[in-house]
Every structure is written in structure tokens, then in C-alpha cells.
Amino acid sequence: MTASTQRDGSTTPMLVIKLALAWAFVGGPLAWGVTETIKNAMKLFQ
Amino acid sequence: MSFLDRSHSVAGPGFSRWMVPPAALCIHLCIGQAYAFSVFNLPMTKLLGITHSTPNDWNIPELGWIFSIAIFFLGASAAVFGRWVEEGGPRRAMFTAGLCWAVGFFISAIGVYAHVLWIVYVGYGFFGGLGLGIGYISPVSTLIKWFPDRPGMATGMAIMGFGGGAFIASPLSVGLMSMFSTPTHIGVAETFICLGVIYLCFMWVGAAIVRIPSPGWKPEGYVAPVVAQKLITKNDVFVYDALKTPQFWLIWWVLCLNVTAGIGVLGQASAMSQEMFPGHVTAVAAAGFVGLLSLFNMIGRFFWASTSDYIGRKNTYFCFFAIGTVLYALVPWTGSIGSVAAFVTCFLVIISMYGGGFATVPAYLKDMFGTRYVGAIHGWLITAWSMAGIFGPVLVNYIRQYQIDHGVPKAQAYNVTMYIMAGLLVIGFICNFVVKAVHHRFHMKPDHDAELAQIAVGAVSEPAGA
Numbered sequence: 001m002t003a004s005t006q007r008d009g010s011t012t013p014m015l016v017i018k019l020a021l022a023w024a025f026v027g028g029p030l031a032w033g034v035t036e037t038i039k040n041a042m043k044l045f046q
Numbered sequence: 047m048s049f050l051d052r053s054h055s056v057a058g059p060g061f062s063r064w065m066v067p068p069a070a071l072c073i074h075l076c077i078g079q080a081y082a083f084s085v086f087n088l089p090m091t092k093l094l095g096i097t098h099s100t101p102n103d104w105n106i107p108e109l110g111w112i113f114s115i116a117i118f119f120l121g122a123s124a125a126v127f128g129r130w131v132e133e134g135g136p137r138r139a140m141f142t143a144g145l146c147w148a149v150g151f152f153i154s155a156i157g158v159y160a161h162v163l164w165i166v167y168v169g170y171g172f173f174g175g176l177g178l179g180i181g182y183i184s185p186v187s188t189l190i191k192w193f194p195d196r197p198g199m200a201t202g203m204a205i206m207g208f209g210g211g212a213f214i215a216s217p218l219s220v221g222l223m224s225m226f227s228t229p230t231h232i233g234v235a236e237t238f239i240c241l242g243v244i245y246l247c248f249m250w251v252g253a254a255i256v257r258i259p260s261p262g263w264k265p266e267g268y269v270a271p272v273v274a275q276k277l278i279t280k281n282d283v284f285v286y287d288a289l290k291t292p293q294f295w296l297i298w299w300v301l302c303l304n305v306t307a308g309i310g311v312l313g314q315a316s317a318m319s320q321e322m323f324p325g326h327v328t329a330v331a332a333a334g335f336v337g338l339l340s341l342f343n344m345i346g347r348f349f350w351a352s353t354s355d356y357i358g359r360k361n362t363y364f365c366f367f368a369i370g371t372v373l374y375a376l377v378p379w380t381g382s383i384g385s386v387a388a389f390v391t392c393f394l395v396i397i398s399m400y401g402g403g404f405a406t407v408p409a410y411l412k413d414m415f416g417t418r419y420v421g422a423i424h425g426w427l428i429t430a431w432s433m434a435g436i437f438g439p440v441l442v443n444y445i446r447q448y449q450i451d452h453g454v455p456k457a458q459a460y461n462v463t464m465y466i467m468a469g470l471l472v473i474g475f476i477c478n479f480v481v482k483a484v485h486h487r488f489h490m491k492p493d494h495d496a497e498l499a500q501i502a503v504g505a506v507s508e509p510a511g512a
Contacts, residue, residue, distance in 0.1 A: 015062055022068035022255060026075060026207070033213030034341065041337040 050253075052135030057257035063192040063265065065255055070185030070204035072252025073140055076245040077147060077181045078211015080120075081340070083113050083170075085219050089232050093161060096232060104163055112170050114435075119175020121432030124183050127176075128425025129285055131184055132418075136256045139184035144249030147177030151242030158235040181249070182208065182428065186408045187421035191259050195268050197412055198359070202351025202405040209344035209401050215241075277360060277481075281489035282416030288423045293414050293484050296477045301407050302430035302437075303474035304366055307374070307467045308400025310438030311393065314446075315339055321456040322381045322389065335390060342394045343401040350402025351409065359410035360478060366399040367475035374468035378461040404431075414484055441466060 048054055087109050091099045099105070131139040153169030185204050193200035222240050226233020264270070271278070288294050311318070316332040327335070354362040373392045380388040407427060412420045442463050449459040 012060065015060060019062055019064055022065050025251065026068045026071040029214045030071075030075060030207075030210050033210065033215075033217065034344075036217045037213045037337045037341055041334040041341065 050135075050138040050141050052133075052138070052258065055135050055137040055256060055258050056260050057263075061257055063259070066185070066189060066192050066257065067200065067203045069136075069140075069252045069256035070189055071207040072248050072255075073143060073181045073184060074204050074207030075211045075214060076249050077143070077178050078208040079215035079219075079241070079245070080113070080116060080174075080178060081209070081212035082215035082219065083116075085216055086223075086234060086237075089223060089234050090158070093158065093232055093234065096230060108163060112166055115167055115171030116175040116178060117435050118432055119172055120178040120182065121429045123176045123179030124425035124428040125179075126425075127180050128183060128422030129419070131180060131425065132187060132285070132422040135258060136184050136188040137253050139180050140249060140253035140256060143177045143181030143184055144246050144253060145177075146173050147181065147249065148242040148246035150174030150177055151238045151245070155235040155238035155242070158238060179425070179428065183421050183425045185252075185256065186424050187417060187419075188256065188258055190408065190412050190417050190420055193265070194270070194417075195265055196352070196355050198354040198406060198409040199348075199352040201408040202348045205351070205405040205408075206344050206347040206401075208404075209340065209347050212340055213344070218244075276483055277358065278413045279416055279484060279489075281486070282418035283414075283423075283484060283488050284490055285419040285422040285426070287488045287490075288415045288419065288484075289426060291415075291484050291488055293481055294423070294427070296481045297407065297410060297414070298427055298430045299477045300363055300474055300481075301403060301427060302434045303470045303477070304363070304370075304403035305400065305431055305434035306438040306441070307370060307470055307474075308397060308403070308438070309434055310440075310442035310463070310467070312339060312343070312397065312400070313439045314442050315393070318442075318460055319386075319389070322460060323384065323386055324457060326384070326386055335393075338390070338394060339397045342398045346398025346401035347405035350399065351405035354406045354409060359406055359413055360481060362402070362406050363410070363478045364475065366403055367471045367478060370396055370399055371468045371471040371475070374464045374471065377464045378458070381457060381461070414481075416490075418490065 087106060090109055091103050091105060094100050094103045127139075150169045150171075150173035153173060154166045155169075157163065157165030157167075157169055186201055189200040189204055190197045219237055219241065222237040223233050226236035270280075283291070315336050316329075319327045319332045319335050320329065350362055350366075357365075373396050377389065377392050380392060408420060408424050411423050411427065415423050442460075445463045445466065446459045449462060450456060
């Protein structure tokens, strides 16, 4: 993933923070949902 | 509301294109709730009786219409509003989708509270369906424009969210219902209101962070292929001209047949696994199997769409149809030898390709018809899903019932269906095989471009980043 998007090609810490927040915002709930599903799916193998 | 205009969502300097997939996921993770709507079915049959269903309570067939109406309006709104979405830009579309989706939940809450079913049909079915259709197509062309080097991966990421939305919605809905339920009340209406508020906030965050690239923008270091590739056009086709091409209808059938084969199985997976392996697969294990299928449905969307960037869209669909045909034909054999592991493996691969079919098709359309109207063309193609949503379950359910009525043991009642599914995939293989490049007479002419330039936007803006 290329975080750097400045016109001069440099990476700014603010941009990295924005990207991390945006991905955590969608990744967090998704990871929680997938974990819950896997926990249930394990019952198939018990 | 100028904030929603296309011209106000053009990326400025310092914007990273990697902000766009999370924006798209904000929408798709929310509307993916539709796959988990069945968690409300049982509680909604006991709204009056609380511990059991009374004669005045709603029954499952009546409740089944809520989802069917929503899926119908998903297809209809994606087709009708496709051009509006494309020309108005992703922010306006995402904002509207969030509003429709949330309003659908709020109206449904009123219907549940008053115990009037048609209000729920209007709420979740009509308004929710509009939110589904507009939301589903809203980020597609934007992602393709931001990722010309990896269009399959980009759209696969967003459409993966639609598969993943059920993972969040299912435990969230169950948790909220248990929180709001009392010994004398089932908390479905309150859960609908909470979900509406949560989804509205989530989807509007997506609308706020989405951006479109400025005209002529390209990723840093990206060089468009100089040598023309046979099945990747450099031209654009107007949305209504695309509908006149044989390619559109061939891809329509490709999607329809791929989805028909998968959707019927997805709906019957729990019962099928228990009936084919009586005594081996319990109800709890079957629920685990359904969870695994959903997981592979989601993973397949990202995996296959990303793979298509390397092997090509047509070859990806060849894989779906060839591997799918073999696996469907093998399912009865797994039942006859009593191998649950082989049965589960077959269906996990099949369902990954079902998801992959959804996720790869926007890039297939982009290759055939260009990027200009790909979102609107995709909207029309979604009608194939609505059609498959009717045919798939009907094929599985009715053929199974016919077999049982004619004395076939339950363990073998799905065999004919599996062979029919394999046959459908062979037809899909042929449709995909005959797809050729779109004839140049369908390509957009300069006068069309001028008209579009007027409609389009004062997309001023400074160049965005990579």
C-alpha cells in the first residue's frame, strides 16, 4: 500500500493516521464479526 | 447540500486512493445486513405470543416476502438509478443510500410496533431495497477509476464487504434483541431503530470520506498498456447502448447462471447437510457449516476478483464454470461415500466462486464497456441477481420435494439438483466462451462526449495524489 500521496511524493504522518483510522473503522467491526462466525463454525468440527 | 455535488468530491492534493476502499466498505458492510435478515424471522413470528406464535402472529411465508421485496427493489433501483449514480457522483449516491437504508429500518420499526406487516414491506422492502440498490453500485466506478492498475482487486474489496456485512449484523442484531427484550416484549422494533441509527452514521462517514480522482489522474508510475488487448477496451460505451450489445446479455447470463447455482445452495445448506448425512451432521454443526460458507463467500469475493487482474476476467469465469461443474457433479458421490469433509470442501470452493462471480463482474464490464458508465451498466446487470434469487431456491426446493414425493430417500433427494446445477454451469461456460470485444459502432462518439461534458461536472481541481 502506498501511503504517500503528496505531490512531491512524500509521506505525511497525518495521512498515515487518517488511513489507519479509516481502515480501523471498517476493519474493527468486520474482524469482530468474522471472529464470532469462526467461533460458531468450529462447532462443525466438534 | 452542495457538499454532495460531484464537483465537491474531487480529490485534492495529499489524498490517498487507499482511503476509497474503506469508504466503499462503509456502505457495503452496512447493506450486507440483508444477508442476515433471517435472524429476525423467528422473533417476528412471536411478537404477540412472546413465547409462542399465536394465530394473529405473522408466519414465516409472510415474513419471507420482506426479503424478496427488498431484493426485487435492489435490482430495480440499481437499474433505474444507475445513470443518476454515475452522473451525480459517489457521495450523493452514498448519502442517499444511507438515508433510504436507515429510513427503511425506522419505518419497519413502526410496522413492528403497530404490528402491521405492509408497513414493514414498505419500510425494509421498498426503502431498504432502494438503499441496497443505490448503495451496492455507488462505489463501483469510483474504485475502478482510482485503481486502473488493479480494478478487480478494488471492486472485490468493496463487494467483499457486502458478504461480510452479515457477520456483523447477525451477532449485533441478536445482541440488541436480547438487550431490549423483556418477559412481556420482544425487542425487534427497538433493534430496528438502533440498527437504522448505526447504519446511517456508518454510511454517512463513507459518503464524507469518498473522493473521485481529478480528470486525467493516474496512479504514480502507472502506464496504461500501449498494445491494445483484445478484451480490454480503451473506449467507453454509453449505458443504453451497452444494453443493445450481445456482450451485455451474455455477461448477464454468465452472472445469472453462476448466481443461480450458488444461491440455491446457500439458502438450503443447513437442511441439505443434515439430510445428506443423517446422524453425522447435527443442527449445531450445520449452523457452523453455514457460517463457514458465508466466510468463504466473503473471502472468494476478494480472492477471485484480485486473481482476475492477473489471469483476465474471461479466464476467471472459465475457472468458475469448469471447476464448479466438476464439484457439483461430485457432491452426490461425497454423499454416497459418507464423506462430510469432501462434501464441505466441495461447497466451500463452490461458494467462494459464487462470491467471486459478483466481485469480478464490475471489472469484466469495465473491460468490455470502458469506465465512463460502468456503474450504470453494472446497475442493469444486477437484475440478473434478482432473477437468480428467484430461480436458485425454487430449483433446489421444488426438485428436492418432487424427489421425496416420488419415494427418493432424503439423503439422495439433492442428487438431481446437483446435476442440474452442473448443467447450468456448462451453459454459463458456453455464454462466457462466446463473449467477444464490443463492436466499435457502439463506442461513444464525440457528440456524446460533448453532451456528457455538459452534464458532468465542473470538475476543476488540482491533481490528486497516487
